[in-house]
Amino acid sequence: MALIVHKYGGTSMGSTERIRSVAQRVAKWVRAGHQLVVVPSAMSGETNRLLGLAKDLMPSPGDAAALRELDAIAATGEQVSVGLLALALQAQGVQAVSYGGWQVPIQTDSAYTKARISRIDDARVRSDLAAGKVVVITGFQGIDPAGNVTTLGRGGSDTSAVAVAAAMNAAECLIYTDVDGVYTTDPRIVPEARRLASISFEEMLEMASLGSKVLQIRSVEFAGKYRVPVRVLSSFTPWDIPIDEEARSGTLITFEEDEKMEQAIVSGIAFNRDEAKISVIGVPDRPGIAYQILGPVADANIDIDVIIQNVSHDGRTDFSFTVHRNDYARTMDLLKAQVMPSTGAAELRGDAKICKVSIVGIGMRSHVGVASRMFRTLSEEGINIQMITTSEIKTSVVIDEKYMELAVRALHKAFELEQPANTVG
Numbered sequence: 464m465a466l467i468v469h470k471y472g473g474t475s476m477g478s479t480e481r482i483r484s485v486a487q488r489v490a491k492w493v494r495a496g497h498q499l500v501v502v503p504s505a506m507s508g509e510t511n512r513l514l515g516l517a518k519d520l521m522p523s524p525g526d527a528a529a530l531r532e533l534d535a536i537a538a539t540g541e542q543v544s545v546g547l548l549a550l551a552l553q554a555q556g557v558q559a560v561s562y563g564g565w566q567v568p569i570q571t572d573s574a575y576t577k578a579r580i581s582r583i584d585d586a587r588v589r590s591d592l593a594a595g596k597v598v599v600i601t602g603f604q605g606i607d608p609a610g611n612v613t614t615l616g617r618g619g620s621d622t623s624a625v626a627v628a629a630a631m632n633a634a635e636c637l638i639y640t641d642v643d644g645v646y647t648t649d650p651r652i653v654p655e656a657r658r659l660a661s662i663s664f665e666e667m668l669e670m671a672s673l674g675s676k677v678l679q680i681r682s683v684e685f686a687g688k689y690r691v692p693v694r695v696l697s698s699f700t701p702w703d704i705p706i707d708e709e710a711r712s713g714t715l716i717t718f719e720e721d722e723k724m725e726q727a728i729v730s731g732i733a734f735n736r737d738e739a740k741i742s743v744i745g746v747p748d749r750p751g752i753a754y755q756i757l758g759p760v761a762d763a764n765i766d767i768d769v770i771i772q773n774v775s776h777d778g779r780t781d782f783s784f785t786v787h788r789n790d791y792a793r794t795m796d797l798l799k800a801q802v803m804p805s806t807g808a809a810e811l812r813g814d815a816k817i818c819k820v821s822i823v824g825i826g827m828r829s830h831v832g833v834a835s836r837m838f839r840t841l842s843e844e845g846i847n848i849q850m851i852t853t854s855e856i857k858t859s860v861v862i863d864e865k866y867m868e869l870a871v872r873a874l875h876k877a878f879e880l881e882q883p884a885n886t887v888g
Contacts (some may be wrong), residue, residue, distance in 0.1 A: 465634040466498045466592070470598045470602065474641040477507035479551075481640035485639075486551035488702040493557055495706050496655045498592045502602040502624035503548055510764050513537055525793070528648060530575035534604070537576075538563070541601035541620070548571035549599050555595060559597040562587070564612075569605035569623065571613045572710055578613035579681075580605060580622070582632040601625060618679030620703065624861035625682040629689035632774025635710075636691055638678065639698035644714035645670070645677050647880040648732040652871050655881035661715045665729050666823050668692045669857045673821040674735025683716070690718055728826035728833060730879040732871050736818040736864055738768065739791035740849065742783040743802065745809030752806065756782055769819070769852045769861060780811075783850065785861065788875065791815050794877065818867040821859035821876060834858045840877040 471485050471490070485503070486693050493499055517524070524533055528656040545561035554557035588598045602620025607613050615622050621638060628636035643658060645667065662670075664687045677695055686693045696713025705866040746752055757767060766787055773781040786794050795813050802826060803811055827833045836860055841848060848868065850861035862870060872887035875881070 464496050464498060466631060467492060468583060468624055468628040468631075468633045469499060469501045470620060470638045471501070471503045471638065471698055472506035472620070472640045473504040473509070473627075474503070474640075475639055476503050476548070479547070481698075482544075482547050482551050483554075484702050485698065486548060486555050486557075488639075489552060490555040490557045491665055491703065492706065493597060495624070496707040498628055500592070500633070501551075501597060501599045502586060502627060503541065503544040504602055504618055504620040505544055506639060507800060509540040509543070510537055513540055523724070526652045527573075527575060530612055534578075535574045535612050537614050538601070538604045538612045539650070541603050541803040544758040544792065546597045547599050549597075552597055555599055558595055559599055560591055560749065561601075563601050564604040565606035565751040566625065567600060569600075569604035570605055570880045571615070571625070573607040573611065573613065575607065575611075576614055578605060578607065578762060580615070583626060585627075585631050588627075588631065588858050604783060604845060613885075616679075618676075618682070620677040621682035624687060625691055625693060625743070626687040628691045628693075633691070636686070636693045638682075638693060638695045640677065641694055641697065643697035643700070643712065644676065644695050644696075645731070646676070647730065648875050649734075652868050653727055653732075653875045656875065656883055657883070658716050661717050662730060663825055664716055664718050665856055666825055667716050667822045669821070669854070670731055670733045673733035673823065673857065673859060674737070675731070675733045686716060687718075692716075718776045726829045729822045729880065730826070730876050731823050732868055732878075732880065733823060734818060734871055736867055737788045738785045738819050739794075739813065739815040739859070740783060740785050740817045740861060741791070741794060741798065741814075742781060742799065742812040743777045743808045743810075744781050744812060745805070746782055746806050748778055753782065755806055756802050757784065757835055758796075759763045759797055760786070763793070763797055765794055765797075769850050770861065771850050785817070785819070785850070791850045792829050816864045817861050819859050819861050820867060820870045820874070822878065823857045825856050827856050827858075836877060839869060840873050844869055844873050 549559040549561040570582045591598050602623040604614050646656040648656045668683045671678050671683045693716045769783040770784045845868045848860045852859045
């Protein structure tokens with residue numbers, strides 16, 4: 464008997480009919496002899512609805528007191544989901560009990576709306592499993608040391624599920640979504656995109672961090688740190704397909720780079736339109752200037768992505784970086800109030816109409832000229848590159864947002880990703 468964690472996204476929980484289908488699928492696994500912990504998201508659109516109500520009352524909540532209330536509001540979406548799913552399981556003749564993250568408890572820090580999990584006490588869950596129950600736990604949320612409900616940020620249910628699987632040493636974590644696996648890129652942009660049977664942890668981590676919406680990046684980090692086997696698969700397949708067939712479907716995130724794994728030079732094209740570029744022009748080129756600019760941004764709990772410092776001229780330089788578009792206005796205000804006066808910078812510029820496009824693949828380690836092929840392809844399409852960042856297995860460029868889909872299609876074709884992968888030789 465294996466302990467399995469199932470995670471179901473918002474579209475999988477989008478109606479009572481969909482919830483009933485989830486319950487039938489879970490019941491199938493239980494009747495096959497497995498212990499099940501299930502982590503569902505809020506019903507599709509519910510979190511947006513709840514936060515929309517809050518925004519009507521306070522358009523720009525910023526201090527800790529307001530963010531605490533946002534978490535209290537947003538967390539209710541998952542609480543409805545777990546209760547409904549537990550009822551649906553009971554209607555299938557399966558014993559089930561639901562818990563909020565605070566009841567488990569899933570302990571987090573106090574960074575409201577972006578909390579991080581510190582530990583999970585699994586004693587209560589293990590007791591229920593031993594009693595033959597399916598345990599349904601809210602995703603996306605936990606409780607801080609002061610007893611306040613916290614949320615983990617968008618996509619946090621993936622993180623909750625993998626963290627629970629890690630804490631309980633589960634045999635596997637199955638992430639059920641509205642797609643049937645991880646693709647070479649978004650099929651809505653490139654219809655020829657191909658589903659990958661497997662992808663390395665490193666590649667998936669890069670894809671998630673670079674904008675792939677299939678898995679939330681922190682869930683992949685958890686999977687890698689604790690070596691949790693994770694499979695991405697669709698909840699829209701018939702619930703009664705054989706378990707052996709279901710367990711082999713989708714995309715497996717692997718931890719071993721062996722001859723059986725798909726190893727194209729480039730495995731996928733990721734993109735992210737949720738970014739904005741900020742440039743601080745004419746700052747003194749002296750030791751500590753980067754910290755003077757970015758320190759206050761980091762202190763405000765704003766994530767910074769691509770960073771470029773230009774060559775110095777006459778003792779001054781330009782400093783550019785990207786942030787999430789949701790943090791753009793707040794970052795600009797912070798820089799105007801704190802950084803510009805203290806650094807003596809000449810000008811502050813911002814651009815919220817940029818995007819990041821990336822090529823990812825462990826095969827890039829052993830092949831030269833990959834980045835130059837990317838740059839040539841974009842040049843041939845007349846696409847100007849504003850910023851570049853690289854790692855051992857990825858190259859990312861920042862370009863004008865209006866060219867994003869053209870860039871993705873061109874790169875997908877240039878690297879022949881519609882073709883089945885060959886083993887790297």
